[in-house]
Structures are given as structure tokens and as C-alpha cells.
Amino acid sequence: MTAALVEEGALVPSAAVPRSGRSGRRGRGPTDGPPHWQIYLPLGLYLLFTLVPFYWMLLFAVRPDGSTSLLPWPATGAHFDKVWNDRSFGIFFQNSMLVGVATLVLTTVVALSGGYALARFRFKGRTAFLIALLCSQFVPGALMLVPLFQIFRHLQLINSLWSVVISETVFQLPLSVILLSGFIRGIPEALEEAAWVDGCTRLRAFFAVVLPMLRPGLVAVGSFAFVHSWNHFLFALMFLSEQDKQTIPVGLNTLIGADSVDLGALAAGGVIAAVPVVIVFAFIQKWLITGFSAGAVKG
Amino acid sequence: MAIAVAKHPVTNRRRRTRRLPYLLIAPAALLMLAFIAYPMISVLYYSLQDYNVTKPWRNGFAGMSNFTRIFTGDPRFWHSLDFSVRWVVVEIALQLVIGLALALLVNQTFVGRGLSRALVFSPWAVSGVLTTTIWMLLYNPSTGMSRYLADAGIGSYGHSVLSDPHTVFWAAVLAELWRGVPFFAILLLADLQSIPGELYEAASVDGASRLRQLFHITLPHLKDAIVLSTLLRAVWEFNNVDLLYTLTGGGPAGQTTTLPLYVANTGLDGHDFGYASALTTVAFVILLFFSVLYLRLSKFGGDRT
Structure with a gap:
């Protein structure tokens, strides 16, 4: 039953090819909606709840020590300088970037290959593979720390960024494979077949026909993988003990756990941690909202 | 029309590529076997063991005692x-x-x-x-x-x-x-x-x-x-x-x-x-x-x- 649901895309909230020309409610005139204050008042309140915490962090990051001003000037770069150089956030940033990009590439390539197999072939064991993908979403990564630690110790990958890249990739894979197979199913197979008739090999047809149409799916899976591995904390905390191997969240945790917390440095570290994901989010947020549709692959 | 013409080469291709889907899912399947399935099995195994690196003299098969401890003494x-x-x-x-x-x-x-x-x-x-x-x-x-x-x-x-x-x-x-x-x-x-x-x-x-x-x-x-x-x-x-x-x-x-x-x-x-x-x-x-x-x-x- 579960597998059948996946087939229909019912269990895949995010597997969606953005549809053009959706007959949405866009056509509804403003006269149909509630009065303006009923929108702007709750929205304004919620925006405050969302943005004040961000503002607070920015404020502490640029405010000189000892100041109690609620405005971010006169601003100082001293906290950033301290965190980046003295507290090794420069190195952490580089490590996090390496982990993020490696996870992105590995996840996308492996998921692309698995997703294509699920979307285009009927084969023995296909259902079993699907069920395994679904079930592994219920496996708590935090509870796998001890056995994973033992495996990586055997492979001599403790204190290597690869231990984190592999763990992140593995826990990203189930969702990514399901997502990408949904996207690939949304591309008519007839297009590929036409390319085969023209003499393309399956591989060439894939690169020439499928891959270009898959861009939204690749952006989604890639950015999820990047954001998750950039944000994730436990694997890096447990597998990387040498200081010059650590990642940004581990660095933040060190600042948080210090006996007397240096709030300015902590805030500056937070801003450094936020910048890449904010950029990725700004890049994908439009797509997120239009493309997350559960219904898109049902039809 | 195009599909009717394509039918023959497609079935040929299908036959030739019977192993292809397995090759394609292999990387994902192997990674998940090694880093999800194996750790889970080892968790099941260790749950029946006394295993504490700081007290190695007590390590060994524990039967259900870990589970009894969870439900009755913790x-x-x-x-x-x-x-x-x-x-x-x-x-x-x-x-x-x-x-x-x-x-x-x-x-x-x-x-x-x-x-x-x-x-x-x-x-x-x-x-x-x-x-x-x-x-x-x-x-x-x-x-x-x-x-x-x-x-x-x-x-x-x-x-x-x-x-x-x-x-x-x-x-x-x-x-x-x-x-x-x-x-x-x-x-x-x-x-x-x-x-x-x-x-x-x-x-x-x-x-x-x-x-x-x-x-x-x-x-x-x-x-x-x-x-x-x-x-x-x-x-x-x-x-x-x-x-x-x-x-x-x-x-x-x-x-x-x-x-x-x-x-x-x-x-x-x-x-x-x-x-x-x-x-x-x-x-x-x-x-x-x-x-x-x-x-x-x-x-x-x-x-x-």
C-alpha cells in the first residue's frame, strides 16, 4: 500500500514539477478577499515575530561591547574580526563549504541515478527499494551516532570531513531519490524515445533531453542537500574532534557553551552561519512555494 | 505515430538493458546498506549485549536485561x-x-x-x-x-x-x-x-x-x-x-x-x-x-x- 502511495506521489509532498498556467486563485479580485486590515494586521505581527530575532542577532554582531543602543550604529567590525580570525571561523567556514558542496554533488549524482531507475524501469526489487527508502526516513540519525562512529573508526575516517559528507549524503538520499524520481516521471518518456529513434544512446538522450528539463528538480535536491549539511551539527560534533576540522555549527556550539558567553562574538558567528543559507534560500524560495505542491504529480 | 515507429527499438533496448536499473540503484542502495541498514543491525545486536568501553570486564551477552532495565528500573x-x-x-x-x-x-x-x-x-x-x-x-x-x-x-x-x-x-x-x-x-x-x-x-x-x-x-x-x-x-x-x-x-x-x-x-x-x-x-x-x-x-x- 505504501509503495502504491509513493507511486501516485501522495507521499511526496515536494516532488513536483512547477506547472505553468495553473488555474489558481490569482484571478480573484481583491474585492473577494477579506478587508485589508485583516491581512496586514496579523501579517505584521507575524513578521515582527520572524524578523525581530534576526534583527537582534545583527544588532549584537555590529554593536560595540558595552553599548545598550537598540540601533545598529555606530557599527563595529570588531566582533567579526575576532570570530573569523581568533575563533577560527575562517577555517570552519571553509570546512562547512567543503562539506556542503561535496554533499550536494554526491547526493545529487547518486539520487539522480537511483531516481531515474525508479522512474523509468519496472524491475524485481523495485518495491522493496521504495519501501527501504521510505522506512529509512524514520531512522533517527541522532540514534545512529554510536554505530556510525564505530564504522568510521574502522574506515579511519574519524577527523576526516568525509565521515560527515558520507553521513549527510546517506541521510539525504531517501528523500532526494523519491523527489528526483517524481520529477523524472513528470518528463514524458516519449521525448526520450524520440531521441533514441534518432540514434541517441540512452545516456546521450538522458543528457540531451532529460537533464535540461530536470533543472528545477536538481535545484531543489541540491539546495536541500547543501542547506541540510551546512546546518547539521551532530555528525560534525561527534566525528570531527580536531579543531581545524570542525564546521560552523560546531564552532557556534563552542561559543554557546563557553563559561562566559561572548555575546558579540556569538552574534557575529551566527551572522556568518546564516549568510550562505540565506543566499540559497533567496535563490530557491520562489520555487519552493510554487513547486512544493503535493498535487502536481498526482495528475 | 512516433511511438508506434519507436516500439521495436525500444523493446530491443529493454532487453539489452535488463541489468541497467540495478546498476543505477546500486550506489544509493550500497550507501544505505552500509550506513543505515548495517548500523541498525548492529544496534539490535548491541541491545542484547553488555557493552561498555569503560567496563570491558563486564562485556558479553546480556539477553533481555537491558530491556528489563529500561522498563522497570530507569x-x-x-x-x-x-x-x-x-x-x-x-x-x-x-x-x-x-x-x-x-x-x-x-x-x-x-x-x-x-x-x-x-x-x-x-x-x-x-x-x-x-x-x-x-x-x-x-x-x-x-x-x-x-x-x-x-x-x-x-x-x-x-x-x-x-x-x-x-x-x-x-x-x-x-x-x-x-x-x-x-x-x-x-x-x-x-x-x-x-x-x-x-x-x-x-x-x-x-x-x-x-x-x-x-x-x-x-x-x-x-x-x-x-x-x-x-x-x-x-x-x-x-x-x-x-x-x-x-x-x-x-x-x-x-x-x-x-x-x-x-x-x-x-x-x-x-x-x-x-x-x-x-x-x-x-x-x-x-x-x-x-x-x-x-x-x-x-x-x-x-x-x-
Whole structure:
């Protein structure tokens, strides 16, 4: 039953090819909606709840020590300088970037290959593979720390960024494979077949026909993988003990756990941690909202 | 026409490429076997062992004794389970209600909609540790929000919400809410957009109020998305330890220790791998049981057209 649901895309909230020309409610005139204050008042309140915490962090990051001003000037770069150089956030940033990009590439390539197999072939064991993908979403990564630690110790990958890249990739894979197979199913197979008739090999047809149409799916899976591995904390905390191997969240945790917390440095570290994901989010947020549709692959 | 012509080469190709799907799923399957399936089996194995690297003389087969200890002699297990359930139920209920309201709100047509969406959804991309960072700055008793509120005559100076057992739960709930609501809002908004506008037009022609439209059109349409996002998020909230680990460290006095946090402490700080493995097994069975129960009770995917 579960597998059948996946087939229909019912269990895949995010597997969606953005549809053009959706007959949405866009056509509804403003006269149909509630009065303006009923929108702007709750929205304004919620925006405050969302943005004040961000503002607070920015404020502490640029405010000189000892100041109690609620405005971010006169601003100082001293906290950033301290965190980046003295507290090794420069190195952490580089490590996090390496982990993020490696996870992105590995996840996308492996998921692309698995997703294509699920979307285009009927084969023995296909259902079993699907069920395994679904079930592994219920496996708590935090509870796998001890056995994973033992495996990586055997492979001599403790204190290597690869231990984190592999763990992140593995826990990203189930969702990514399901997502990408949904996207690939949304591309008519007839297009590929036409390319085969023209003499393309399956591989060439894939690169020439499928891959270009898959861009939204690749952006989604890639950015999820990047954001998750950039944000994730436990694997890096447990597998990387040498200081010059650590990642940004581990660095933040060190600042948080210090006996007397240096709030300015902590805030500056937070801003450094936020910048890449904010950029990725700004890049994908439009797509997120239009493309997350559960219904898109049902039809 | 093109398909009819293509039929022959396609069947040939199918025959030649019978092994191809297996080659294609091999990397994903092997990675998952090695780093998910194998660790799970080893957890099952160690759950039946006494295995503690600091007490190697006691290592060996333990039978069911780890499990007996969990259920009969470990108040901390029950306490952490109790907290986990409260944490998940409160978080999910609030995130769902606020997320749904937010999705309905930004689905309206109004000036500044695109920017508002981007801004209210932005905490979605923020990590647990970064959430802790931000809320620690807000909760700080001497320089945080409460100081400025006290300046304005609200509350008192020097009150630390994170070390007061009466307030720590809601302080953590609020921080998690801040980054959790956008997940529901994004998913539900996406599903809202697939409701045909004609349904609402027909309903208003028939004189149905907006509240009736919400209960008779919107919510039934969203049902599957609500069930699915609730389940995914509940499992995620149950498993995720980033925020509580960094914000409260499970404290004060073990007050905010969730089951996974307790397991991590037992295995990594206490080095009691055998017992931690048994706890992991129990946690996994609980998760699986409630997931199946939830899907059954909600008749997920049933009576869909």
C-alpha cells in the first residue's frame, strides 16, 4: 500500500514539477478577499515575530561591547574580526563549504541515478527499494551516532570531513531519490524515445533531453542537500574532534557553551552561519512555494 | 505515430538493458546498506549485549536485561519519553495551527505578497544551532529582550527564562516554533494553490460564508497534506536534538531531556553502548508504531478520487 502511495506521489509532498498556467486563485479580485486590515494586521505581527530575532542577532554582531543602543550604529567590525580570525571561523567556514558542496554533488549524482531507475524501469526489487527508502526516513540519525562512529573508526575516517559528507549524503538520499524520481516521471518518456529513434544512446538522450528539463528538480535536491549539511551539527560534533576540522555549527556550539558567553562574538558567528543559507534560500524560495505542491504529480 | 515507429527499438533496448536499473540503484542502495541498514543491525545486536568501553570486564551477552532495565528500573527513560511526547505534541499542534493560518494569509491577494512570503518563510533555512544562538541573545537576562521590557516596566530584571524550570519549556517551545512554522506554511501553501478557484466562486454564489468555505472546501482538500506534513514533522521533532542540546543541554536538572538526547548522553558520554542501543531500539519501535497508527487512524490516502 505504501509503495502504491509513493507511486501516485501522495507521499511526496515536494516532488513536483512547477506547472505553468495553473488555474489558481490569482484571478480573484481583491474585492473577494477579506478587508485589508485583516491581512496586514496579523501579517505584521507575524513578521515582527520572524524578523525581530534576526534583527537582534545583527544588532549584537555590529554593536560595540558595552553599548545598550537598540540601533545598529555606530557599527563595529570588531566582533567579526575576532570570530573569523581568533575563533577560527575562517577555517570552519571553509570546512562547512567543503562539506556542503561535496554533499550536494554526491547526493545529487547518486539520487539522480537511483531516481531515474525508479522512474523509468519496472524491475524485481523495485518495491522493496521504495519501501527501504521510505522506512529509512524514520531512522533517527541522532540514534545512529554510536554505530556510525564505530564504522568510521574502522574506515579511519574519524577527523576526516568525509565521515560527515558520507553521513549527510546517506541521510539525504531517501528523500532526494523519491523527489528526483517524481520529477523524472513528470518528463514524458516519449521525448526520450524520440531521441533514441534518432540514434541517441540512452545516456546521450538522458543528457540531451532529460537533464535540461530536470533543472528545477536538481535545484531543489541540491539546495536541500547543501542547506541540510551546512546546518547539521551532530555528525560534525561527534566525528570531527580536531579543531581545524570542525564546521560552523560546531564552532557556534563552542561559543554557546563557553563559561562566559561572548555575546558579540556569538552574534557575529551566527551572522556568518546564516549568510550562505540565506543566499540559497533567496535563490530557491520562489520555487519552493510554487513547486512544493503535493498535487502536481498526482495528475 | 512516433511511438508506434519507436516500439521495436525500444523493446530491443529493454532487453539489452535488463541489468541497467540495478546498476543505477546500486550506489544509493550500497550507501544505505552500509550506513543505515548495517548500523541498525548492529544496534539490535548491541541491545542484547553488555557493552561498555569503560567496563570491558563486564562485556558479553546480556539477553533481555537491558530491556528489563529500561522498563522497570530507569525513571530517566520514562521522564525523557514523557518529555518527548509533550514536546512533540505541543510543537506540532502549534506549528500546524499557526502554519495553516499563515498559509491561508499569504495565499490572499495583496500588495507586497511576494516579499512577505519570502520573509515569513525565511527561518525555514535556519539550523537548530543558529536558532539557539539567536534565542540565547534574546533570552539573555542582562542584555536580552527582558532587560528592555523591564526598562519599559514589563517584568523584572535579571530573570533567566532558560534556567527557571517553570519557564524553560515554553522558552524552548517558542524558539522551535520560530523556525518550525514555515515548514507547515510552505507545504500547506503549495497545496492551497492547487485548489481550483472555481470552487470558491461557486460557493460564494451559493452564499457560503468564508468560514464555511474554509471548513467545506479548504480543509478537506488539504487533508492529505496536513496528515503527511504532521507525520513527517512529528518524526523529525522527535528525532531532532540540535536545538535542545544547544539551548538547554537537556536541563535544568534533566527537565528538557528528550529520548534521543538521553540516548546520546548514555552512549557518548556514559560510554554505555549496550544500554544506549537498547534505548535506540525502543525509540525506533515507538516511532514506527505511532507512525502506522497515525496513518491508519487518519485513513490516509483513503476515499481519494
